[in-house]
Amino acid sequence: MKCVQVRNMSNGRFSHLLRGVWLLWQAVFVAGTGSKLWEVPTASFTSSSNLSESLQDCEYRHLQDRVSITADIPPRLDGTWVSTRCEVRPGPEFITRSYNFHPSRHFTALQHYYTDSSCEAPAYSLMIRGKLRLRQASWITRGGTEAEHHLSKVGIVVHSLAAKQRLSSRLPSSCVGLTLSRVMPGKLYELYNTRAGRGCLSALGFSMMEVGLIRVETQHHSHGGKIQELFLGDIHTDWTQRTEYRPTGYQQPLQNAMHHLHPCPVCALVYRSSEHHPPVLPRSPAASLSLAGRWVSQRCETRPNVLFLTRDFTLNPDQHAWEGIYRHYSDPACSQPTFTLRASGHYAQGNPSAKVSGATEFVFKVTEVRITAMEGQTAKLLNGTRPGRCGLAGCWEIGVEQDLTPTDGCNLLGLKLPHKEYELFKPELDHRKHPLLFTGERPTDGTSPDRPQRRPTSFQAPMVLCSGFPRHYGSVFNNKQVQLATSGTGRLVQLVLLVLGSVLCSRFCVY
Numbered sequence: 001m002k003c004v005q006v007r008n009m010s011n012g013r014f015s016h017l018l019r020g021v022w023l024l025w026q027a028v029f030v031a032g033t034g035s036k037l038w039e040v041p042t043a044s045f046t047s048s049s050n051l052s053e054s055l056q057d058c059e060y061r062h063l064q065d066r067v068s069i070t071a072d073i074p075p076r077l078d079g080t081w082v083s084t085r086c087e088v089r090p091g092p093e094f095i096t097r098s099y100n101f102h103p104s105r106h107f108t109a110l111q112h113y114y115t116d117s118s119c120e121a122p123a124y125s126l127m128i129r130g131k132l133r134l135r136q137a138s139w140i141t142r143g144g145t146e147a148e149h150h151l152s153k154v155g156i157v158v159h160s161l162a163a164k165q166r167l168s169s170r171l172p173s174s175c176v177g178l179t180l181s182r183v184m185p186g187k188l189y190e191l192y193n194t195r196a197g198r199g200c201l202s203a204l205g206f207s208m209m210e211v212g213l214i215r216v217e218t219q220h221h222s223h224g225g226k227i228q229e230l231f232l233g234d235i236h237t238d239w240t241q242r243t244e245y246r247p248t249g250y251q252q253p254l255q256n257a258m259h260h261l262h263p264c265p266v267c268a269l270v271y272r273s274s275e276h277h278p279p280v281l282p283r284s285p286a287a288s289l290s291l292a293g294r295w296v297s298q299r300c301e302t303r304p305n306v307l308f309l310t311r312d313f314t315l316n317p318d319q320h321a322w323e324g325i326y327r328h329y330s331d332p333a334c335s336q337p338t339f340t341l342r343a344s345g346h347y348a349q350g351n352p353s354a355k356v357s358g359a360t361e362f363v364f365k366v367t368e369v370r371i372t373a374m375e376g377q378t379a380k381l382l383n384g385t386r387p388g389r390c391g392l393a394g395c396w397e398i399g400v401e402q403d404l405t406p407t408d409g410c411n412l413l414g415l416k417l418p419h420k421e422y423e424l425f426k427p428e429l430d431h432r433k434h435p436l437l438f439t440g441e442r443p444t445d446g447t448s449p450d451r452p453q454r455r456p457t458s459f460q461a462p463m464v465l466c467s468g469f470p471r472h473y474g475s476v477f478n479n480k481q482v483q484l485a486t487s488g489t490g491r492l493v494q495l496v497l498l499v500l501g502s503v504l505c506s507r508f509c510v511y
């Protein structure tokens, strides 16, 4: 049946529709998470998942070893958790972490900061002591547990005179036990204690807000091994927000020192480090890798603001063409699909990044977007849009793909085609020398990196390369002027965008 009717559905104001969306989604999420949302979970329950369907037809051999993933709520944190690579935070900042949680609820966290993106040149280390209290299952980020922390002490060791110089442009001249002019490399100084204000910590852009959202995943491999990962809250991409931001997504996980990937030379170095002996990571082999091919998520990914998805991304450098398939889910195991978004267009490779060495700048253009509603609520929501604004109104059905290109995107979702994004990509090899692709982190506020100044400085979880090339590859290119929909004015619009829209309007492109 061909669905071509154009009907006037202009009863009800736009804001009502938006409000409806918000309430609807709120209802969906609440219904989906059970009734104990606001209580501290007492019994631990386990959610389990298999690898997402995006991998099923991807011939990525290492993942064919069946892995089931469990995540306890509340999470068990005891032990030491370490970085598995040089981590890049927005800024950019280059960091390795080693966090130790004690049964007494005390924690000690070591953070080592570097001047370079390979973590070869340590600048300074922070020794953080505090106490953590798990609160309740997160209402916003399903599968996560909220926690409160109390910092008791932060110490700093500066590792070189050059690092001291750089700190002097950020830190006040004196902080608790530290007077910058008298700082000697290699010596521990107190930067914060409970009697002091947080001024000096903020000046460094430091906070431990990341422990406000916690998830521990255990991967059970069919051969009997297990890997445990600790996901802590994400760091806001806007520097001015980061010390106050309550995380709703995660950073790249730390791995348990006892149960980690093998081999993991970085884990061992980080595990053995101290504030006086920061880990100096080996230079990662310069990955002059080709980006050509199909890249997929390694797991169900969690995004700030209630989003769970897997990415399936293909680059064709010969034609400068790309296609991304983003499968969205309502649960952290990626087992309940909500909708699938397929976007495509072309791209241009730019210069090597001056901020993150080893990374390259890109510009992506989205010219086509298709959406498939995978469940009733989403289908209904899209079905109710006004004719000509978001695909064929009244034609949305579960499992039927709609092309949004003829309507230049989707007005309800603040999505305007064509659309341009400024990106940062970094290829790397994993511990088994298999290619990984890091793509830029999306702005935490749900906007899109549509200007060069908004280009990411940090990365999302890496995707892995599938062998083989896509079977279908048809992209219609057009050269319409790029335009970005400025998404509404009201708070309501923002809420909607937070819940659903941001998925589409800001994450829909390259992700």
Ligand SMILES: *[C@@H]1O[C@H](CO)[C@@H](O)[C@H](O)[C@H]1NC(C)=O
Residues within 6 Å of the ligand: 048, 049, 050, 068, 335
């Ligand atoms: C995971 O895969 C196994 C084996 O195919 C299956 O028995 C199990 O039900 C799956 N679990 C989920 C949560 O899909």
Ligand SMILES: *[C@@H]1O[C@H](CO)[C@@H](O)[C@H](O)[C@H]1NC(C)=O
Residues within 6 Å of the ligand: 379, 380, 383, 393, 394, 395, 396, 397, 398
């Ligand atoms: C979409 O709208 C049409 C026309 O109003 C209706 O017949 C159809 O059942 C709706 N579909 C869904 C999934 O709501």
